[in-house]
Amino acid sequence: MESDLHQVLGDLVVVNHRLTRVAARAAGGTESPALWRTLSVLRGSGPLRLGALAESSRVSQPTATNLVTTLDELGWVHRRADPTDARASLIEASDAGLAALDAWRDKLIAALMPLFADLGPAEIETLRHAVEIVAARVDPVDVVGAAGGDTVGSVGTGARL
Template identity: 55%
Template sequence: MPETLITTEADTAALRQTLGDLVVASHRLTRIAARVTGSTESPATWRTLSVLQSAGPMRLGELATQSRVSQPTMTKIVRNLVDSEWVKRIADTDDARAWQIALTPRGADALQNWRDTLADALVPMFADITEEELAAMSLTVQVIASRADLSAAASAALSGR
């Protein structure tokens, strides 16, 4: 069966609605999972580690922007993450006066453990889904990940990285 691209205004409106619903559902699911785990770690901590894992080392200001927090807030987050040995400061090769923040193997492990904990917390909510629903969820993840990867690549190209 040939694939049909979205070309009409009605298709675009349906896409817009679905994407909005997806973001809301995703945020809701994340909050439910975090509440079920009982973790006291800030969501900004996990978001910061995730940004570093996907984008690599970066300066504090860029990390704050990517994590959607203020620079003073990111300074506190990074201080705590350095104390936990989840991130480290490394010399910026472009500016000897500046530092970049990098994820450590211990931080990557902590992030993976957190993701595993979230998934484990959600399994009971989805234990009754069908194989078709699981396949649809898997395909949705693949589509979103591919678009997010394209967006990250485009952003990196625009910023000269």
């Protein structure tokens, strides 16, 4: 049983990466995937300090700084003073950033539809159930952190990026 689970989880990770690459390539996006990942983290977490955002996005702090600068120039994030430390800023997704993220998700879905258009109701229900199983285990870990540390952020229950 554990061996089967080990194999299935490995296959799930690999196929998820492949699905994401196929969708992004087919959607013709030009933005860095890191921009979308950063907005996704902010959607689920609310305002974060730069260090927490870098940790959640699994990038270095200088990379997070560059991402936030780009997102700020696009009008997709807001920076505001941290009320607990005037030297620090909190970064949060703007309405425009969330709208851009939703539009990107819609492009990804449209790009994937031809690959899945022939699925029947039972197969669609199987996928729905698989998403629910994965989301129920991943979202709480994302919120609390794999080591039970600081709160980081969640992409939701499979409903949004």
